[in-house]
Each structure stands twice: as C-alpha cells, then as structure tokens.
Amino acid sequence: MSITSLVNTSFDWHDHANALLKSLTTRYSDQYGLGTMSGSIYDTAWVSLVSKTVDGSTQWVFPHSFQHIYNAQSADGSWQGDGSIPDAIINTMACLLSLKSHESSWNGGVNDIAPRAAKAASYLVDALQGWDILSTERIAFEMIVPSLMEQLEKYGLTFDFPQKEILLKLSKKKLAMVNFEIVYKHHTTVLHSLEAFAGKIDFDRLTHHLRNGSLMASPSSTAAYLMYASKWDESAERYLNHVIDQCQSYGYGAVCNVWPTTVFEFSWSICNLFESGFDASRLDKECLDRIANILYDSLAAEKGIIGFAANVGPDSDDTAKALTALQFLQKPFSMDPLIKAFELPTHFQCFQFERNPSLSANCNILIALLRASNPAGYENQILKAATFITSEWWTTEGTVEDKWHLSRWYPAMLTSQGLVHLLYLHGQGLFPQISDDLLKVKIPTTLFTIIVRILQSQRPDGSWGEGGSREETAYAVLALANLSSLPYSELIREQIATSVSLARSYLTTSNAVDNLHIAPADYIWVGKIGYGVEHVCNSYIVSALNIAVPLYEPSTVSVGAPPIPVSKVESFTKFYGRLQMYKGFPKWRLVAWIVEGYLYLPELARVRLDVFDRDGMKKDPYFEYLPFSWTGPNGMEETYTSPQTIFDMIVISMVNFQVDEFFDLVVQKHGPGAIQSLKHAIGVICDDLEKGIVPKALPKAGTNGHSNGHSNGHSNGTNGTESEQKDSSYQDIHSRLSHFVNFVFTYPRIEYASPNDHGQLRREMRIYLLAHTQQCEDNVRLQAQEHFDPYLTPPSSYLKWVRGTASDHLSSQYAFAFIACLLGHSQNKAKGGVREDYFPTAEIKYIAQDCSGHLSVICRIFNDWGSMRRDREEKNLNATFFPEFEGRAKNKSDEQLKSELRAISDYERKTLQLSFDELLRVCQKTVGPAQGKRLHEVVRLFYNASEMYTEIYEFRDLSTWQA
Incomplete structure (x- = not known):
C-alpha cells in the first residue's frame, strides 16, 4: 500500500502504544479478566x-x-452521570430508591436521608418534564424506569x-416481547437487566x-439476583x-x-493501533x-463466536473485532462461525432475537471480512454488509446513529x-460483482456526505462532541484519514488537513494521551447509562495522533463516480458566493456542497427523460443547478436530510421544470x-385519482414501436382528417400528462405515506396543473x-393572484405535499408500515402549509423579477403587468419595478x-x-x-426557451 501524508505525524507515538499494551496485559487477571470501564x-x-x-x-x-x-x-x-437528562433521571431514580430503603436503618435512623430524598424527588419532578423519551438510547431504559417508578410508589412517591x-x-x-421460559432456558440479553424485571421473573430459575x-457481567443485574433469589449465592457476592x-x-x-470487558478492550485496542x-x-x-493467545483461546472455547468477555453470550460485534485483531496479530481464526451464527438475508444481526439491526456491528463485520486471509472468498457477505451500511446512510433522516453508541461520529x-x-x-x-x-452512486454519496458532516461539526477548539470529547475527536480524525483518500475529496483536501491538524493540537494540548482518567465527555458508549472505557479511549486517541492523512494513496482507491469538473465547481462557487444566503460561509463549504451535488448528477442524468422527452426544447440550463439547490440548503443549516x-x-x-416546458x-x-x-385531460386524470385510479404510464421506448409513447395517428399511414388529427393531439396531451401523474403517484418512496398525506398530494396536483392552464x-x-x-x-387583484x-x-405547494409523503413514507416504513400523517396534528399541518404558502409567494415574486x-418578449403574464404597478403608465424603470417587488417580498x-x-x-x-x-x-x-431560486432569479433566468 502506498501511503502519503498531508498532515505531519513526525512525533513517534510507539512508546505510547506500547504503554497501552503493557497496561492491558498487566491489569488482566486470569481468573476475572480485565475491565477499565468508567464508574456507574x-x-x-x-x-x-x-x-x-x-x-x-x-x-x-x-x-x-x-x-x-x-x-x-x-x-x-441529582446524580448526573454523563450530564444528559436520561442518565440523570435513571441514576437519580435508582439512588432515590436506595435512599428510601436506607432511611430508617442507616446510622441507626439518625441521618439526613429524608431531606436528601426529598431533594432528589424534587429534581426528578422537574427533569421528567423535559425528558424526550423517543430520542433516548439506553439499554432497557423503557423497562428499567417504569420498574423503578413502581418500587418508588411503595414509598409514596x-x-x-x-x-x-x-x-x-x-x-x-x-x-x-419477553418470553420468560426462553430466558430460563437460554443465555439471552434479558439477563443483563434483571433488575428491571423484579416481581415479574423467577430469580430462582436463573442460578444456572x-x-x-x-449475570452477564452486570453488577446491577447480579445485585438484583442476590436481592430476589431465595438462596444466597457466595460467588455472586465475591464477584461484586x-x-x-x-x-x-x-x-x-x-x-x-459492566465488568469485565476483556475481549472488548483487547480487540478494540489492537484493531485501532x-x-x-x-x-x-x-x-x-x-x-x-x-x-x-487470550483472544484465540477465548474464541476456541466458545466455538468461534464470543461476547465482550468470556461466557457472557456471543455477539457479532465483539466476534468480528476479535477476528480482525487476530488477523493483525498473525494468528487468524476462521470467519465461518461468525457468518453461520449471525448472517441474515439482508444484513448481519448483532444478537439473536434483536429488535433492530446494529449499523456498527455490520461495519465491524465488513472490516473483519475485508481483513480475512482470502477476502474474495467472502464476496457475497462483504457486498451484503456494504449494501446494508450504505442503505442506512442513504435512507436515514437526520443524523445516522448506532444503538450501541451515543456519538454520531462512531458509525x-x-x-x-x-x-x-x-x-x-x-x-x-477484487469484488467484480459489486x-x-x-x-x-451509493458509496460515493455516502462517503462524501460523511466528510461534509464531520468537517462542518468541528468545534472552534478543534474537538468534536457536545462538550468537546477526546474520543469523539479521535473518531473524526480517523474517519477523515480514510476519507481524504477518495479522489473526489481533492478539492477540499486542504481543509481536511487543516481540520486534522487542529484536532491533533486539541488532543495534545488537552493532555489526552497522558491523562487517562475517563471524563463525562467521554461517556459515549451506550449501556444502561452512558460510559467510557479507559483503554479503548486511549487507543483511539493515540491512533488518531499516529495515522497518515490520507491513509491510502488516492490513485489506488477505486471510485465509480465520474471525475468532478474542477473548472465548473470553481465557477459555481463564485456564482453561489454572490447569493445573500451563502454570504459568510467559508469557500470550502460551498465547494463541498457543490461537489456533493455533482455526485448525484450521473443518476439524475439516467432518469432525465423518464417523464418528458423534451422534444423541441433547447438544452435545459437549470440541470446543473438542481442538485446544489438541495445539497446547499441541507448543508447550510445542517439538516441532515x-x-x-x-x-x-x-x-x-x-x-417540475419539465412540466413548465411541456405546457409552454x-x-x-x-x-x-x-x-x-x-383542462379536460387534467379533470379526467384527477377525477380518476380521487377514485383510486392511477393513470397508465407511457410504454417504454421500443415496446410498441414508438420511441416516446406518442401516437402516430392511424395504422394505415395516412395523415388523417383535421378532426382525427385534433383527436390525436388530445390523446398525445392526455397520454403525456397521464405519464407524469403516474410517475408521481407510483413513486416507490411514497407508498407508506398516510391516506391524508396522499390526499393532500392529489389535491395539490390538481391545483398545480390547473394553475398552469390558467397561466x-x-x-x-x-x-x-x-x-x-x-x-x-386581470382575474383578480395582484395579491389574490400571487397567492393563488x-x-x-x-x-x-404540490412539491411540499410530495416531500411530506416522502418523509411520511420513510417514517412509517421504519415503524413497520403504519400509515401516520407526517405532520401529526391539524394545527401543525396548518402552520406548515402556511409557511409553504408564504415561500411560494416569495419564489413567484423573484421568478417574475428574473424573467421580466x-x-x-413572449408576452407572458408577469407581476409587473398588473395595474397596481402602473409600470408603463408612469414610465417606471425596471429597477423601480424590482424595488416594489422586493418590498412586497x-x-x-x-x-x-x-x-x-x-x-x-407548537411542534416541540x-x-x-x-x-x-x-x-x-x-x-x-x-x-x-426555494429561497435559493429566488436569489438566483435576481441574477439569472433558468427557464428554457423553445428551440
């Protein structure tokens, strides 16, 4: 592998790596294992x-x-933990239960526990008001908190x-979903959180x-076992x-x-180094x-699959990491048990009986298989994992997260x-079947999306994470080292180098390597509460300080995406930099959003003529503007759509641009x-839609002898009568409109939208098409x-016309209804196919549609501005032709008319x-x-x-004039 580096790594970090290895091995116990997890x-x-x-x-x-x-x-x-509301609530509830349990007996009953308990209860009353349940990621919290509440009720709380x-x-x-008979017989993950099942499970049937x-290396679960089992267990007491x-x-x-975490700490540390x-x-x-030897023997003892420590039950995540570590250590172990135990039709599961798949587990499996002695032998599994991973990034709305981690930078x-x-x-x-x-499409877009999100999220001090986390900062550096190897990152590689340099300065000045004590900012792993692990954190930090940037020589990395046109990117960067909405943003961000947009163009070009053939039209000047009109706004406010x-x-x-062309x-x-x-065609088509009848699409080229689906008149080859030609023209219009409406309403990613959202789209479609005929x-x-x-x-006053x-x-408005269907589909599909409205209440729908209405007016104002x-020349109705503007009557200049349009906007x-x-x-x-x-x-x-087009229209008219 040829490696170059844009970022100076002249300092030798091998001594720190060896200190880490020494700590790992000296703190390991043959009897109990190893654990350096933060306190809980x-x-x-x-x-x-x-x-x-x-x-x-x-x-x-x-x-x-x-x-x-x-x-x-x-x-x-309270008892805060990692500083988050979920941790503070969970910690405080458990501690409040302990306070109430000790109140009458601690120090002979002479104590200040009662006022302490009252203060804890008061904190909980306030904290619970702002708890966002649906955004909480903690193991079994939905069982633990209700159980704690039940037990606190016994004390009148x-x-x-x-x-x-x-x-x-x-x-x-x-x-x-919990089958206790299965729990009694099999080593399942329920054993890790037995305290949540007090009064519901027979602890005496869990001894084995x-x-x-x-019990599954959990102090709280083991404590609950000692509390509720009828027979005391000396081994459990010794463990605690x-x-x-x-x-x-x-x-x-x-x-x-959790204690111990032997396999976890050994495997992650070795892989990172x-x-x-x-x-x-x-x-x-x-x-x-x-x-x-320890990792190999552990895998051998458990038939090739293992958990975070010996005998806690296997998972694919820890197994994959252990296998990867052994590949690096030149003591390979077979990958076959991993595949046999965890492979599913579309991805790999982390545990048996899990509710939802883990992105990080599939990533670690992909990494392990790629490091195998013969990766080509696992091509099917490699491509399966890669497809699942890219699909997660391609389809997830908002930040991409993993259920085992609180940091978005880990996945x-x-x-x-x-x-x-x-x-x-x-x-x-390798991998010719890809x-x-x-x-x-998917891999280039996924990886460049990650680059942009990482670079945009760096804090001024060089760190990443809400409070500045050493470990999260290391994740970002390691990601950027890999991503800067991509050929299409060339235009922002200088910014990547600057970002990495700033991050490394943060890591060294914060004494991240020598100060190994885990701080709350590094409690970013998901357990019952957030936690950090000393050795793992240290291994990430020293690795981030050592890695070459870029890790691979870009010329060695295969990328299917076409070359990015540098001159066009530079030209667009200058143009978009003139728009008011992008002023103040550093140049590299504009470049990044433009490059991101170009990665969509090949797929967009593939579907360019799927709806309208554009016969008789000039080249579409708007085509290359289209991607940035969404990648720019998405990046500008970090929406992460x-x-x-x-x-x-x-x-x-x-x-929609093509619809305008079609009507003209x-x-x-x-x-x-x-x-x-x-008008007649629109009425027939939209009436059918209301009856649940979606119009037919035109046949694809070559299926009926017509390249674009248009009728050629009569089979006898004559030109036909004037009446017949008129009928043929109507049929052409009806067929093409039907094709367009079919395209929208059979769009695969609105299938799971709610009936209400579908209905709104139907109504807006009719209004949209009829508005074209009125125009x-x-x-x-x-x-x-x-x-x-x-x-x-004029059909009305200018105010009514521009708002109608x-x-x-x-x-x-129709596009807004469409995006509601898209997002509703995504949301509902994730919930198992329920059909809920994307905007959940009448009030929210009303305000959201009002926002859409105002922006429609603004966009129309500047559309008229740009096409004046x-x-x-074409005598198309423009806002400034309305009597209210008195343009010709008062001999107003274009600048005067534009000034009035701006005032209204x-x-x-x-x-x-x-x-x-x-x-x-209202939404919150x-x-x-x-x-x-x-x-x-x-x-x-x-x-x-939409606003981006209003600003573009101040400089350019993107409409297509007929050839």
Whole structure:
C-alpha cells in the first residue's frame, strides 16, 4: 500500500502504544479478566440495595456502596452521570430508591436521608418534564424506569410527566416481547437487566446462568439476583466485591456498568493501533503474543463466536473485532462461525432475537471480512454488509446513529474505514460483482456526505462532541484519514488537513494521551447509562495522533463516480458566493456542497427523460443547478436530510421544470385551443385519482414501436382528417400528462405515506396543473392586447393572484405535499408500515402549509423579477403587468419595478418568519423537543431550497426557451 501524508505525524507515538499494551496485559487477571470501564452511579445504587440476614438480623452487604452514592449527590439533588437528562433521571431514580430503603436503618435512623430524598424527588419532578423519551438510547431504559417508578410508589412517591404514557406504552410493548421460559432456558440479553424485571421473573430459575459469579457481567443485574433469589449465592457476592475492588479509583464502594470487558478492550485496542499504521515490529511482542493467545483461546472455547468477555453470550460485534485483531496479530481464526451464527438475508444481526439491526456491528463485520486471509472468498457477505451500511446512510433522516453508541461520529468512522478499504481492494481487482448502483452512486454519496458532516461539526477548539470529547475527536480524525483518500475529496483536501491538524493540537494540548482518567465527555458508549472505557479511549486517541492523512494513496482507491469538473465547481462557487444566503460561509463549504451535488448528477442524468422527452426544447440550463439547490440548503443549516430524500427532491424539481416546458410547448405547438384539451385531460386524470385510479404510464421506448409513447395517428399511414388529427393531439396531451401523474403517484418512496398525506398530494396536483392552464389563458389574453402593460383583464387583484394561481403555478405547494409523503413514507416504513400523517396534528399541518404558502409567494415574486425581459418578449403574464404597478403608465424603470417587488417580498418574509417561530413552538410542545425541532428543520429545508431560486432569479433566468 502506498501511503502519503498531508498532515505531519513526525512525533513517534510507539512508546505510547506500547504503554497501552503493557497496561492491558498487566491489569488482566486470569481468573476475572480485565475491565477499565468508567464508574456507574446507577449500578452502585443497586449494589447498595443488597442485604442479607445474618443471625436473624438484616444487614447491608455493601455499605460502602451506599456511602459512595450518599457522597456523590449533587447540590440540586441529582446524580448526573454523563450530564444528559436520561442518565440523570435513571441514576437519580435508582439512588432515590436506595435512599428510601436506607432511611430508617442507616446510622441507626439518625441521618439526613429524608431531606436528601426529598431533594432528589424534587429534581426528578422537574427533569421528567423535559425528558424526550423517543430520542433516548439506553439499554432497557423503557423497562428499567417504569420498574423503578413502581418500587418508588411503595414509598409514596409518584411522578407524572408529559411523555409518561409514551414510556409506559414502550414498556408494555417490550415486556410483551419477553418470553420468560426462553430466558430460563437460554443465555439471552434479558439477563443483563434483571433488575428491571423484579416481581415479574423467577430469580430462582436463573442460578444456572451465573458465570464466574455474575449475570452477564452486570453488577446491577447480579445485585438484583442476590436481592430476589431465595438462596444466597457466595460467588455472586465475591464477584461484586471484586468489582468494587477494581473500581476503587472512582471512590470506594463504586462499581461500573459492566465488568469485565476483556475481549472488548483487547480487540478494540489492537484493531485501532494496527488500522492506524503502527509498525508491528516496534510494538511490544510479548504483550501482542499474550493478547493474541487470550483472544484465540477465548474464541476456541466458545466455538468461534464470543461476547465482550468470556461466557457472557456471543455477539457479532465483539466476534468480528476479535477476528480482525487476530488477523493483525498473525494468528487468524476462521470467519465461518461468525457468518453461520449471525448472517441474515439482508444484513448481519448483532444478537439473536434483536429488535433492530446494529449499523456498527455490520461495519465491524465488513472490516473483519475485508481483513480475512482470502477476502474474495467472502464476496457475497462483504457486498451484503456494504449494501446494508450504505442503505442506512442513504435512507436515514437526520443524523445516522448506532444503538450501541451515543456519538454520531462512531458509525461515521466505522463506515469510512470499511467502505474505503472496500474501494481500495476493488481497485486491486477484487469484488467484480459489486453493482454499479453501489459503486457509482451509493458509496460515493455516502462517503462524501460523511466528510461534509464531520468537517462542518468541528468545534472552534478543534474537538468534536457536545462538550468537546477526546474520543469523539479521535473518531473524526480517523474517519477523515480514510476519507481524504477518495479522489473526489481533492478539492477540499486542504481543509481536511487543516481540520486534522487542529484536532491533533486539541488532543495534545488537552493532555489526552497522558491523562487517562475517563471524563463525562467521554461517556459515549451506550449501556444502561452512558460510559467510557479507559483503554479503548486511549487507543483511539493515540491512533488518531499516529495515522497518515490520507491513509491510502488516492490513485489506488477505486471510485465509480465520474471525475468532478474542477473548472465548473470553481465557477459555481463564485456564482453561489454572490447569493445573500451563502454570504459568510467559508469557500470550502460551498465547494463541498457543490461537489456533493455533482455526485448525484450521473443518476439524475439516467432518469432525465423518464417523464418528458423534451422534444423541441433547447438544452435545459437549470440541470446543473438542481442538485446544489438541495445539497446547499441541507448543508447550510445542517439538516441532515437523507441522500435518498435529497435525490428524490432533486428529481421532482427537475420534473417540475419539465412540466413548465411541456405546457409552454403544447400551447406553442397546438395554439390556444389546446388549453381546453389540457383542462379536460387534467379533470379526467384527477377525477380518476380521487377514485383510486392511477393513470397508465407511457410504454417504454421500443415496446410498441414508438420511441416516446406518442401516437402516430392511424395504422394505415395516412395523415388523417383535421378532426382525427385534433383527436390525436388530445390523446398525445392526455397520454403525456397521464405519464407524469403516474410517475408521481407510483413513486416507490411514497407508498407508506398516510391516506391524508396522499390526499393532500392529489389535491395539490390538481391545483398545480390547473394553475398552469390558467397561466396559459392569461398569457393568451395578454398577447391579444396591443400593449402588455397593463394587463387589462386581470382575474383578480395582484395579491389574490400571487397567492393563488401565480404561486400554485410554481409547484411549491404540490412539491411540499410530495416531500411530506416522502418523509411520511420513510417514517412509517421504519415503524413497520403504519400509515401516520407526517405532520401529526391539524394545527401543525396548518402552520406548515402556511409557511409553504408564504415561500411560494416569495419564489413567484423573484421568478417574475428574473424573467421580466423574457416575459415582455413572449408576452407572458408577469407581476409587473398588473395595474397596481402602473409600470408603463408612469414610465417606471425596471429597477423601480424590482424595488416594489422586493418590498412586497420583504413583507412576506416577515410574515413567514413569524410562522416559522410558531411552527417550532407548537411542534416541540406537541411531539417533544427533538422530534419537534426535526419537523421545523424539514420545513426550513424546503424554504431554503426555494429561497435559493429566488436569489438566483435576481441574477439569472433558468427557464428554457423553445428551440
């Protein structure tokens, strides 16, 4: 592999890597394993609740654990954990239960526990009001919190909060999925959270599941077993005492969320060091050999599949990492058991019986198979994992997350490592079966999307993460090192180098390598609470400081995407930089969004003539503007709309331009009489839609002898009578409109939209098409006048016209209904095919549609602004021809007319901003902070995509004039 580097890595980090290896091996115990996970207040609270009867007297078994939580209570009454609301709630509930349990017995009943408990309860009352249940990712929280609430009710403590019913419904659904007979017989993940099933499960039937004294390496689950089993278990008590001993650095009596984590710490650390280019010959061979033997023997003992530690039950994530580590350590183990145990038809599962797949697990499996001795032998599995991973990125609305991790940069890093290595090996001639769709569209777009998101999210101090996280910063650097190897990252490679340099400065100045104590900002792994792991964190940091950037020589990485036209990117960057909405953004961001847009163009070109053949039209000047009209706004406000939705809206935008061309061409070709044919066709088609009848599409080229589906008149080859020709013309119009409507209403990614959202799309489609005919009629009447200004027979006042026919004619309202169907489809499909409205209430629908209405008016105003000269030449109705403007009567200049249009648009913008503010308020009040913000962001994206055209029209007219 040829490696070059844009970023200086002259400092030698091998000593730090060897110190890490030494720590891993010296802290490992043959009997108990290894664990350096951060302390867990939640688990410590459960351990503090364990009591047993000695000589007829009940005694607390781990009093130091209670003393630890007693000392750790914050001034506001809470126990914070990673600083998030979910952790604070879960921790505080568990500690409050412990306080109430100790109140009468601690220190002989003479204590201040009652006021402490009251303060904790008061904190919970406030914190629960703002808890967004649906955005919470913690293991079994939907079972743990209701169980804690039930137990607190015994002490007279009840809690009501806005999303309580949502939580209880989730709990009921989850509980219904648990088959306790399976739990009694098999080693399932339920064993990790037994404290959530107090009163529901028979703990006496779980004894055989103990492994080295623990239940699935969980201190809280093991504590619950000791509390609720009828027979005391000495091995479980010894296990908890050992964990307390190992966690003394967090305070005596503290425990962690999981212990041990031997396989996890060994595997992740080794993979990180080797993937970042450390020289094996300069690493401690004794340590490497010991780790290799431990991992190999562990896999062999469990028949080739393993969990985060020995005997806790296998998962594909830890198995894949262990297999990859052994490949690096030149002690390979067969990949076959991994595939046999976890492969499914479309992806790999992490656990048996899991509810939803893990993106990171599939990434780690892809990475493992690519590192196999013979990766070509696993081509089918490699392409399956790669397809699943890219599909997740291609279709996910908002940030792409993983259920095992709180940081969005973790799946971004793993995706980058896996897919870039796949492209590298493809460049060496491997994996010939890879599809064009994956190679030329999905992978390039996915990877460049990740680049843009990472670069845009860096904090001013060089870090990533909400509070500045060392580990998250390392993820970003490792991802960028891989991604900068892509040929199409060339135009922003300098910015990547700057970003990496700033990140490394942050990592070194924050003493990230030498200060190994895990801080709350690094509690980014998902357990019952957020946690960090010392060795894993350290391995990521030292790897980020060592890796070459770019990791691969770009010429060795196979990319199916066509070359990016550098001169055009530079030209567009200058032009878009003139638009008001993009002023203040650094140049590299504009370049990145433009490059991202170009990655969509090949697929867009493929479907360019699927709806309208564009016969008789000049080259479409709008074509290369289309992608950026969505990638720019999406990047500008960091909306993170899925690439699939972005592409779909680019397609609809293109087709809507073509609809304008079609109506203009029909009237030009067939004369004003064609307008009635258009109206009739629209009526028939839309009436059928309301009856559930979708019009037929035109046959594809070659299927009936007609290249574009148009009728050729009569089979006898004669020209036919005038009446027959008229009928043929009508049939052509009807067929082409039917084809367009069929395209929209059979679009595969609106299938799961709700009946209401489909209905709104049908209504807006009729309004949109009829608005075109009205515009055509107005144009015909205008053309009959001696002078175009003023329009002598306006259908209404300018205000009513611009808010009605004029704005409906621009497709914004119908396109807004379409995007609601797209997003509703995506949301409903993820929920198993339910048919819920995307905007959930009448009030939200009303405000969202009002926002769309205002932006439609603004867009029409600037459309008229940009086409003023063309409209005069063609005598098309323009806003400035309305009597209100008195253009010719008062001999106003174009600048005067444009000034009046701008003043009206400013008024509409002020009204629109009020609507946006109200939309955010109502959405967050109705569906919660996170989901409400998302609904607001989607409407903002639609606005910004439209706003970009209003600003373009100030400089250029993108309409196509007929050939």
